[in-house]
Amino acid sequence: xxxxxxxxxxxxxxxxxxxxxxxxxxxxxxxxxxxxxxxxxxxxxxxxxxxxxxxxxxxxxxxxxxxxxxxxxxxxxxxxxxxxxxxxxxxxxxxxxxxxxxxxxxxxxxxxxxxxxxxxxxxxxxxxxxxxxxxxxxxxxxxxxxxxxxxxxxxxxxxxxxxxxxxxxxxxxxxxxxxxxxxxxxxxxxxxxxxxxxxxxxxxxxxxxxxxxxxxxxxxxxxxxxxxxxxxxxxxxxxxxxxxxxxxxxxxxxxxxxxxxxxxxxxxxxxxxxxxxxxxxxxxxxxxxxxxxxxxxxxxxxxxxxxxxxxxxxxxxxxxxxxxxxxxxxxxxxxxxxxxxxxxxxxxxxxxxxxxxxxxxxxxxxxxxxxxxxxxxxxxxxxxxxxxxxxxxxxxxxxxxxxxxxxxxxxxxxxxxxxxxxxxxxxxxxxxxxxxxxxxxxxxxxxxxxxxxxxxxxxxxxxxxxxxxxxxxxxxxxxxxxxxxxxxxxxxxxxxxxxxxxxxxxxx
Numbered sequence: 001x002x003x004x005x006x007x008x009x010x011x012x013x014x015x016x017x018x019x020x021x022x023x024x025x026x027x028x029x030x031x032x033x034x035x036x037x038x039x040x041x042x043x044x045x046x047x048x049x050x051x052x053x054x055x056x057x058x059x060x061x062x063x064x065x066x067x068x069x070x071x072x073x074x075x076x077x078x079x080x081x082x083x084x085x086x087x088x089x090x091x092x093x094x095x096x097x098x099x100x101x102x103x104x105x106x107x108x109x110x111x112x113x114x115x116x117x118x119x120x121x122x123x124x125x126x127x128x129x130x131x132x133x134x135x136x137x138x139x140x141x142x143x144x145x146x147x148x149x150x151x152x153x154x155x156x157x158x159x160x161x162x163x164x165x166x167x168x169x170x171x172x173x174x175x176x177x178x179x180x181x182x183x184x185x186x187x188x189x190x191x192x193x194x195x196x197x198x199x200x201x202x203x204x205x206x207x208x209x210x211x212x213x214x215x216x217x218x219x220x221x222x223x224x225x226x227x228x229x230x231x232x233x234x235x236x237x238x239x240x241x242x243x244x245x246x247x248x249x250x251x252x253x254x255x256x257x258x259x260x261x262x263x264x265x266x267x268x269x270x271x272x273x274x275x276x277x278x279x280x281x282x283x284x285x286x287x288x289x290x291x292x293x294x295x296x297x298x299x300x301x302x303x304x305x306x307x308x309x310x311x312x313x314x315x316x317x318x319x320x321x322x323x324x325x326x327x328x329x330x331x332x333x334x335x336x337x338x339x340x341x342x343x344x345x346x347x348x349x350x351x352x353x354x355x356x357x358x359x360x361x362x363x364x365x366x367x368x369x370x371x372x373x374x375x376x377x378x379x380x381x382x383x384x385x386x387x388x389x390x391x392x393x394x395x396x397x398x399x400x401x402x403x404x405x406x407x408x409x410x411x412x413x414x415x416x417x418x419x420x421x422x423x424x425x426x427x428x429x430x431x432x433x434x435x436x437x438x439x440x441x442x443x444x445x446x447x448x449x450x451x452x453x454x455x456x457x458x459x460x461x462x463x464x465x466x467x468x469x470x471x472x473x474x475x476x477x478x479x480x481x482x483x484x485x486x487x488x489x490x491x492x493x494x495x496x497x498x499x500x501x502x503x504x505x506x507x508x
Contacts, residue, residue: 050127051399051488054407055120057113113410117179117496121169124492128485129165129189133158135478136193136246140200142304142475143242147200157199165192173496180494186257186486190250197243204239241299245292249312252288253486256281256316260323260490278321278337289313304472307465310381311476314388315483322396323414323487325432334431342442345385350449353378353456379450379458380465386443386458387476393436395484400428403491414491 137158140147148157168188169179178184263277289310296306325334351357358374361367369377402408403415404425410416417425450456466473 050124050485051408052402052406053123055124055411056116057411114495115411117173120494120496121166121173125169125185125489126162126166128489129192130162131478131482131485132189132193133162133165133196135475135482136196138471138475138478139246139305139308140196142308142471143300143302145200145239147196147203149199149203161192161195165189179496182490182492182494183257183261185489185494186254190254193250194247197246200239201243204236238300241295242305245295245300245305245309248288248292248295249309252285252313252316255284255288256320257486257490259284260320260487263324278324279340281320282317285313285317303465304469304475307380307384307469307472308475308479311384311388312479312483314385315392315479318388318392319395319483319487322392322432323491325396325428325435331427331431334435338435338438342438345439345442346445346449349378349382349446350453353450353454375454375456376461379456379461382446382450383458383462387480389439389443391480392484393432393439397429397432397436399488400425400432411493412491413493 137147137154146154148154165188168191169185172184172188173179259281292309292313293306296302296309324337353375355371358367358371361374367374400415403412404417417428447458450458
């Protein structure tokens, strides 16, 4: 069917943005190019270590010391260690007749604990916010613009902004009742990531780069001086479009956090609720992604930025999709959610790559790319989708084990699976692996259709992109780490000792 609809050749070129500056901060805190592969391979370890390090916690029912401070609950740690040892004997040790993957150990229900706020702020949230600010810096680097004042320097400005975000966190803890809501900390990160936009805007305005700066001839001064004073340079307009695209991307993260809050606070759900949750979120992400993609391709024209934002939106969609698995109660619900996604991949992407669809988009939507460029764009989108699929699934399977059996299990009640027979670890883990297998199969089928029918190799084109834009690889890793951290923060139950909040956060 697809072959009958298609005829075409290979892609013959790329479009890219202008480069006028070098980002100095990335030369200091970014890895050298010859160590990129090693740095990327350790990215997963950073996230897993970050979520695995025990959060100092207190049992709210323990008896205070003489000085009034709560005692760290050592019994909690002993319970967790016993559970972890049981898990290690079952999962990590070689499988025998008495230990099989079909009977994974379960954990008893444990009451929530109070987390040490200062440890949360400086280690847990501090690392999360540092990655977020570094991601924004790297995105500015892809745009070829420094967001900080030259006289301050990149490292100093980065450090000051990071410390200011932590100082605001202290204010929130000491003087408001909002510290127990994860949305509060996500909004603070949104503010931290948005501040470089404001700083860059102020720097550009202070340098008069928003006005026409070329020297005028005598004739221009005589007849056109007033008109040219109000002429806005194309580079400044391009910067404003860049700010708009980045703001939409940051808004998507806030919207996703709010969406997750509504979903988690209204549990349990039936299969149709999960279906509506997934596909309404799909529609939202596709709308925001299409809007951002239009801005970058038609107004900014930066290939690395286009790839970065496309991966960003795919990651946001898939990470919320993955965490939905922890609240599905039967194989039927997993199949109901997954069948539509697999069929969508195997039918939609090959259909979109046909020349008939391309001509329809040219005629009705005003697409100006050649057919080879159109195939390149669609293949790139599919590659980024695959990257987000595999990164989020691998991350989900790792942290569902770590948070269900590890020392932080009481801080993540969402992964305790303590709702009787409704949600179980065995069902979630095994069904998620089954979903991953189905995704890999649908991906393989689709790539084979691309290769045999359309003569397009997704992997080869991706390799060419990474060779052409080596800085893109580091940015993609930062996007993956940041979105994974964001979802882990969303599922953390924030109960702090002290503070101004008297209303407990919603139970997840």
